Amino acid sequence: MLIGKKPDILSSEITPRAIFENRRRFIKAAGFGAAAGLIASAGFVPSLASAANTRQKIASFNKTAYGKEEQLTSYDDITTYNNFYEFGTSKSDPAVHSRLFKPTPWTLSIEGEVKKPRKISIEDIFKLAPLEERIYRMRCVEGWSMVIPWVGFPLSKLIQYAEPTANARYIEFISLADPKSMPGVRVPILDWPYREGLRMDEAMHPLTIMAVGLYGEVLPNQNGAPIRLVVPWKYGFKGAKSIVGLRFTEKMPVTAWMKAGPSEYGFYANVNPEVEHPRWSQSTERRIGGGLFSPRIKTRMFNGYADEVGQLYAGMDLRKNF
Amino acid sequence: MFFRQPDKSQLTRIRFLLFLLALMPLARLIWLGATESLGANPIEFIERSTGTWALVMLLIALALTPIRLLTGIAWPIQLRRMAGLFMFFYACLHFTSYLWLDHWFDWSEISKHIIKHPYVLVGFLAFVLAVPLALTSSNTMMRRLGGRWKLLHRMVYPIAILAVLHFWWLVKKDIREPLFYAVVLLLLLGVRVLYAGRKQLKTQTTSKIQAHNSSA
Ligand code: HEM
Ligand code: HEM
Numbered sequence: 001m002l003i004g005k006k007p008d009i010l011s012s013e014i015t016p017r018a019i020f021e022n023r024r025r026f027i028k029a030a031g032f033g034a035a036a037g038l039i040a041s042a043g044f045v046p047s048l049a050s051a052a053n054t055r056q057k058i059a060s061f062n063k064t065a066y067g068k069e070e071q072l073t074s075y076d077d078i079t080t081y082n083n084f085y086e087f088g089t090s091k092s093d094p095a096v097h098s099r100l101f102k103p104t105p106w107t108l109s110i111e112g113e114v115k116k117p118r119k120i121s122i123e124d125i126f127k128l129a130p131l132e133e134r135i136y137r138m139r140c141v142e143g144w145s146m147v148i149p150w151v152g153f154p155l156s157k158l159i160q161y162a163e164p165t166a167n168a169r170y171i172e173f174i175s176l177a178d179p180k181s182m183p184g185v186r187v188p189i190l191d192w193p194y195r196e197g198l199r200m201d202e203a204m205h206p207l208t209i210m211a212v213g214l215y216g217e218v219l220p221n222q223n224g225a226p227i228r229l230v231v232p233w234k235y236g237f238k239g240a241k242s243i244v245g246l247r248f249t250e251k252m253p254v255t256a257w258m259k260a261g262p263s264e265y266g267f268y269a270n271v272n273p274e275v276e277h278p279r280w281s282q283s284t285e286r287r288i289g290g291g292l293f294s295p296r297i298k299t300r301m302f303n304g305y306a307d308e309v310g311q312l313y314a315g316m317d318l319r320k321n322f
Numbered sequence: 323m324f325f326r327q328p329d330k331s332q333l334t335r336i337r338f339l340l341f342l343l344a345l346m347p348l349a350r351l352i353w354l355g356a357t358e359s360l361g362a363n364p365i366e367f368i369e370r371s372t373g374t375w376a377l378v379m380l381l382i383a384l385a386l387t388p389i390r391l392l393t394g395i396a397w398p399i400q401l402r403r404m405a406g407l408f409m410f411f412y413a414c415l416h417f418t419s420y421l422w423l424d425h426w427f428d429w430s431e432i433s434k435h436i437i438k439h440p441y442v443l444v445g446f447l448a449f450v451l452a453v454p455l456a457l458t459s460s461n462t463m464m465r466r467l468g469g470r471w472k473l474l475h476r477m478v479y480p481i482a483i484l485a486v487l488h489f490w491w492l493v494k495k496d497i498r499e500p501l502f503y504a505v506v507l508l509l510l511l512g513v514r515v516l517y518a519g520r521k522q523l524k525t526q527t528t529s530k531i532q533a534h535n536s537s538a
Contacts, residue, residue, distance in 0.1 A: 081362030089496035092361070142494070144363060189496050260495055279492065281435050286424075288362050292355065295426045 067135025151213030174245030441491035
């Protein structure tokens with residue numbers, strides 16, 4: 001089922017390519033329809049989702065050494081098993097409900113502690129820095145993980161462009177919350193819009209990227225089109241999707257999940273097998289794509305990126321600052 | 323025909339049909355598994371599906387008394403044991419998928435997990451409490467236990483409350499689905515309380531009237 005045509009065969013521009021796939025996953029299990037309609041849970045309805053039917057290759061990007069040794073999670077799994085509450089709270093919702101979402105035109109507004117607030121279009125963002133492929137592990141707070149070949153650029157490049165003042169100690173990321181195109185926003189599950197945040201040194205770290213694609217293609221809607229944050233040593237929810245605002249602040253921003261459950265979700269949210277979450281065990285994880293009979297794997301400190309990022313937290317009590 | 327008590331052979335046929343129907347969720351899981359259609363996280367899918375169906379069967383078992391109270395249709399009560407046992411059947415599959423597929427019988431990890439996470443703990447409690455019900459569900463056991471059997475089976479109420487709590491505590495933020503089950507359970511228990519209250523009131527007034535009459 002893996003479609004990832006390797007991006008070696010690159011056209012010189014972004015070419016729309018319509019790919020329709022009739023998936024067996026579309027099985028709706030007739031006869032369960034009534035029950036499923038009543039209570040549509042993950043337990044009742046299997047992935048009705050299929051990837052968006054138009055996929056665009058990204059014209060050019062550089063390969064990097066990051067994650068070369070990892071076995072990639074399939075395109076199908078990455079694009080049908082998503083937490084993106086703006087499009088619904090079940091994992092299969094985003095792929096279904098984001099089909100009509102239009103990620104262009106798009107502008108990102110840069111605000112707060114910057115020399116001059118300004119807006120930048122997604123086209124200009126694409127030109128900000130050379131795009132590169134980064135293969136990163138992604139560990140969700142719910143105890144599962146994937147390996148995703150992102151295409152993006154270091155967030156530091158966008159920060160340089162934004163020209164923050166000396167007062168800027170944190171960055172707040174603000175996602176789109178459009179009730180018209182995002183059905184999940186009509187339900188007050190979270191205090192919309194979705195907000196995330198990073199400390200400046202975390203944001204400037206070379207591992208932190210803004211992703212605009214995956215598998216060599218333009219980012220699918222359900223994965224946070226047109227631009228999202230990826231911080232591989234933190235739990236997946238830190239990766240704000242469909243970002244419309246970047247605000248530089250002096251004080252630590254309050255994120256959407258901190259507001260929703262302050263005792264469960266902290267600002268840092270670093271992957272840490274020693275700090276339990278009240279709901280999920282964090283010492284192990286399930287790698288998506290392993291099938292029915294693959295055991296869990298051990299979760300690593302900072303999701304295995306401790307060598308690169310450990311020094312950012314030297315001297316901090318990571319139990320308190322979870 | 324729904325209102326009439328079915329005769330013995332009809333009841334056998336109804337039982338047989340419902341038996342097959344109640345096996346459909348399992349058949350579907352096997353089918354989806356065989357066609358690799360369980361989605362990106364098949365283990366989670368199986369765990370959720372079997373848990374959901376255990377809860378649904380439990381609520382069906384609990385719905386039969388309110389149906390009798392509200393409509394006077396009593397014969398479905400004869401199907402209650404089946405519903406109860408199917409609840410236990412899906413709970414066993416649920417627990418097995420947790421122990422085996424999810425945790426590979428890693429007992430030290432499992433025991434830590436059960437103790438540390440409240441939602442798993444209440445699910446575990448619900449399951450443990452259901453075991454004696456299933457074990458004493460034969461006619462022989464019923465007869466042998468007599469009045470105590472009935473007392474034992476009252477355990478089904480705490481089991482149901484724990485099961486809903488289990489679901490409630492496990493969801494991250496969107497509580498709409500456990501809320502739905504909680505409301506159903508509340509209604510099913512509420513009908514009983516209402517009727518119990520009324521019955522008590524009736525007996526009280528009758529005895530009062532009797533007392534009044536005899537003193538006069
Ligand atoms: C009377 C017994 C039980 C009932 C009725 C029950 C019911 C449920 C229900 C309704 C769900 C949620 C399904 C969904 O999200 O759609 C669930 C999930 C779950 N149950 Fe149970 N359960 C029972 C016993 C247990 C036991 C004994 C354990 C383990 C010790 C357990 C572990 C779990 C786990 C880990 C999940 C979460 C699956 C996931 O989201 O990944 N349950 N259960
Ligand atoms: C073969 C086994 C079983 C038999 C013969 C049986 C029979 C009965 C009977 C006669 C009652 C009525 C008690 C009363 O009115 O106070 C009852 C109650 C109940 N039992 Fe069972 N049962 C069996 C197994 C189970 C199991 C395994 C469960 C689920 C864990 C279960 C769930 C229930 C429920 C939901 C009630 C109803 C309580 C109410 O409506 O107020 N039963 N059962």
